Amino acid sequence: MLKPKTEVDVYIGKFLNNRYLIRDLIGKGGMGRVYLAEDAAKGGIPVAVKILMLNLANQQISQRFAREIFIGAQLGRKSKNIVRVLSYGVTEDKTPFYVMEYLQGKNLKQILKVEPLTITKFLDICQQICLGLQCAHQGISLKGEIYPIVHRDIKPENIFLIDNAKSEIVKILDFGIAKFLTERSGMTLTDSFIGSLPYCSPEHMEGRKLLDVRSDIYSLGVLMFEMLTGKHPFQTQSNSFGTWYQAHRFQTPPAFTEVNPQVKVPQELQQLVMSCLAKEVSDRPQNISQILETLESVKLQNYDAQPINNDSLENLSTVQLVPVTSVSEKECLQKTWPKNKPIAPIGFPHLLHTNQGTVATYWAMLSQQEITKFLDKTYGTEFIAKINVYPMLLWVTVLYDAQLSLTRWLSYFLDMKDNRGQKIVRVLAERGYYHLLFFALEEPTRCAHVMTLTLTATQRQQLADWLALNHNSDELISSNQARTLLKTEYEKLKLEILQNLAVNPQISKSSFRTWVSKLFERFFQILAHNN
Secondary structure (H helix, E strand, O other): OOOOOOOOOOOOOOEEOOOEEEEEEEEEOOOEEEEEEEEHHHOOEEEEEEEEOHHHOOHHHHHHHHHHHHHHHHHHHHOOOEOOEEEEEEOOOOOEEEEEEOOOEEEHHHHHHHOOOOHHHHHHHHHHHHHHHHHHHHOEEEOOEEEOEEOOOOOHHHEEEEOOOOOOEEEEOOOOOOEEEOOOOOOEOOOOOOOOHHHOOHHHHOOOOOOOHHHHHHHHHHHHHHHHHOOOOOOOOOOOHHHHHHHHHHOOOOOHHHHOOOOOOOHHHHHHHHHHOOOOHHHOOOOHHHHHHHHHHHHHHHOOOOOOOHHHHHHHHHHOOOOOOHHHHHHHHOOEOOOOOOOOOOEEEEEEEEOOEEEEEEEEEEOHHHHHHHOOOEEEEEEEEOOOOOOEEEEEEEEEEOOOOEEEEEEEEEEOOOHHHHHHHHHHHHHOEEEEEEEEOOOOOEOOEEEEEEOOHHHHHHHHHHHHHHOOOOOOOOHHHHHHHHHHHHHHHHHHHHHHHHHOOEEOHHHHHHHHHHHHHHHHHHHHHHO
16 A cells, blocks of 8 residues: 565565465554455455454554454445455464455555645545545444444554546555444443554544544544644644643644645635544544535535536436445444434435445434325425526425325425525436435434435436536525525425326335336236247
8 A cells, every 4th residue: 555665574475375476564553563464365456455463462552453454344334435355364383464445546645745625626635535434424233233433543653545547546544443333322332542643633642532423533633633724634743642741632723725825715615624623522523424515515605516418418317217325325334312302293305425435315204194195196296486586486395195186295495595505406307316305203213215216307407507507697586585486386296296106106215116126927827828
């Protein structure tokens, strides 16, 4: 993972487990050494092998090493932004090792030394770091329980950028000192202080037992400040523990212009970084999702997306009638009802940041009985707008059971004068689908069911056109007046919408699969009869 260098070593030139040929030493860490190796079982493809250092092979270090293997193996499969653990074993002298993907590129520390980051590149790198951290914070499964993971060592050396012809891929490295958190109490399962002093949170240095994901958010804040200015937010006289603790606990981070007057950072981004660097955990963003939302907002404000053309929409709609969304659907099923929302039959949109990118979702709370009634039934999506008088649209989702004559209308106003409203409309147009998350009133803690609803090419183009018109639209009425106008139009159109659903019904994916299965069954029956 670092540039190979020559060093005499007992492992170089030897095979591990008759499979991994060790070629060179490429790095040293706190717990072990990392080697470039070839996987003989897969045609000699390069891999990286981390071997525990013998002089550190005590019980505590061995447990940490085993934990690193376990965490890396689970998280690497869940997120493309976390380095993948491929295998593990022990050497002939009983020293544990594990095998991970070999990364070619540079770590963030090497990059920051030679080139400042543009806002565009910063946003791209930071979003990928956040997606990897979000995956870790969502947790891994251990004996039937979900345990969030705190990395505890976010720093430039542990952020790796892979050279890729299409785009840069960011990987988070080294979960060697990560902590499991119990979901109920937030207590850590290990207590000793280990970390990189310039990037540690105050509570981490104090050894608090209630260390949680907001400690990683503080370290990310330090990293973001450095990425944007080229300098660390705190200056110390020495590199001692005490000096760094005083800095993290008591020093106020300087303004961006004080550190680098040439840097032009959007105000919203500056506020985000400063909030991540808050001394008290309660003053920071409470989770990575909040940071991702701000990054998306900054991206939207500063960089206009490319317009969507008819050709691309038609290709998307014809090639893939039902999008492959199994991964993001599984992530939806892990979601919990927000604490700031009442336990009541309400609905609201939310941009979900998944490993497949940002997806529009609509969260609805209904009774368990009502949810059951509408599963696999007819559904429809409508957008109602009067852009010529105010840039607002009404997003309507209809659940319809023709046999029982039951209808549930889910609606929400999206004000495109607001950055969040613009972003939701843009993602709907670009993705062409959204997830509908059902939460039961009786058991509101976890998502009970997910449906994926698709938009037509015409709807997607309509949304794109409204976004384009939004930049030049006049506000002839107030936002409240626009809501009243759209609601009146909505009531007029309800009957027409239901009539359209009766003629051209849309069905959920599970029902769609059942229908296809029956169709093929009937097809083979006809073939058998003809033969």
